[in-house]
Amino acid sequence: MFQHIEPYAGDPILTLNEAFGRDPRTDKINLSIGIYFDDEGKLPVMAAVRAAEAQQLQAAGVRPYQPMEGAANYRQAVQHLLFGAEHEAVKSGRIATLQTIGGSGGLKVGADFLKRWFPDSAVWVSDPTWDNHRAMFEGAGFKVGTYPYYDAATGGLDFEAMLAAIEQLPARSIVLLHACCHNPSGVDLTHAQWARLIPVIARRGLIPYVDIAYQGFGDGIEEDAWAIRALAADRTAGTPISFFVASSFSKSFSLYGERCGALSVVCPDAAQAELALGQLRATIRRNYSSPPTHGGQLVARVLQTPALRAQWAAELDAMRVRIAALRQRLHSGLGERLRAAGDTRNIDYFITQRGMFSYTGLSATQVDRLREEHAVYLVRSGRMCAAGLNPNNVDAVAAALATVMLKD
DSSP states (O other): OOTTSOOOOOOHHHHHHHHHHHOOOTTOEEOSSOOOOOTTSSOOOOHHHHHHHHHHHHTOOOOOOOOTTOOHHHHHHHHHHHHOTTOHHHHTTOEEEEEEEHHHHHHHHHHHHHHHHOTTOOEEEEESOOHHHHHHHHHTTOOEEEEEOEETTTTEEOHHHHHHHHHTSOTTOEEEEESSSOTTTOOOOOHHHHHHHHHHHHHHTOEEEEEESOTTSSSOTTGGGHHHHHHHHOOTTSSOOOEEEEEEOTTTTTOGGGTEEEEEEEOSSHHHHHHHHHHHHHHHHTTTSSOOSHHHHHHHHHHHSHHHHHHHHHHHHHHHHHHHHHHHHHHHHHHHHHHHTTOOOOOTHHHHSOTTEEEOOOOHHHHHHHHHHHOEEOOTTSEEEGGGOOTTTHHHHHHHHHHHHHTO
16 A cells, blocks of 8 residues: 655654664764763753652642643743743733744644745745754745855855845745754854844844744853844834744753743734634644643743752753863864864864854765764764763864865
């Protein structure tokens, strides 16, 4: 019956991670999948989350279905974290927030909703972007195009080309943006660049769809939400911008398998937010019906218990600082090896790019050599997960990168 079905080639990142697991070499290093590992190369269990879970288990009881939109305390915690408890958009009730199955679930629910109510729109994503962005929006039935973003010559942002492309998009085009810690490049807009981009979005009548999966890993928890809050506050067109925000707690709480995410839709007023919430609930009902309980309640407990929130924030800050220090160490070690060989290329992008990822500038062939000859795994685009570095492997990574770079 199913012989006509085409074989699935596999997800390029998850398949690579599976290949890493099968690799028998004891010195192998995984810098492919977007996961934060500690100094021992293990997933950390955050102390604040452990404490919240202990409290939650003591109060364990019945487990009924949750509402389609998720738990009210979780949804409130998400809004306060993203927008701030005192933001006008929160206090006026013009944000519809859902608890979703991971940030991916938020993206997909929003995509299905948009296809139902804005069927003639097209989606535009940065070049490059996370591979699954294109797949999810195409899976919802959208035509997906790209706008300029990464500048390979500098390892930075080609902002003027990006802005010029977005200025030409038709009204109600859906523009996917990364709030911070761009995946896969690690290159972010500055506040000044956001301040130039947001009025263009407003004047053109575009629909921003903001993905924030790494809040706290860029400049800090509050700082990384700057663009979202600026979008919600803008009045360039006379009325508020309507936009979508998909968020995730996988990385910031180290709760990958609990699939804790959210979708927030910022509307012009509370009445429209209620309309959006109703149809988003219907979208969820047609999909997975309602979200699970456990992980979301861990997140809500941490965010709404002052002592636990402070503990969590300190732990997340330490993770961010640690990644930056390892980036610096990689930059120094690689730079020394390149200079010793007479190579003076600029590799400062390793320390100016932010968050969990960096674009190394390696070609697919170089990435293959890195894996085959040195047991260092990167995505074939050249993306490196800096959160996979640790004091025990960073020097080996620097040596392997230098060897591969110097061969060309």
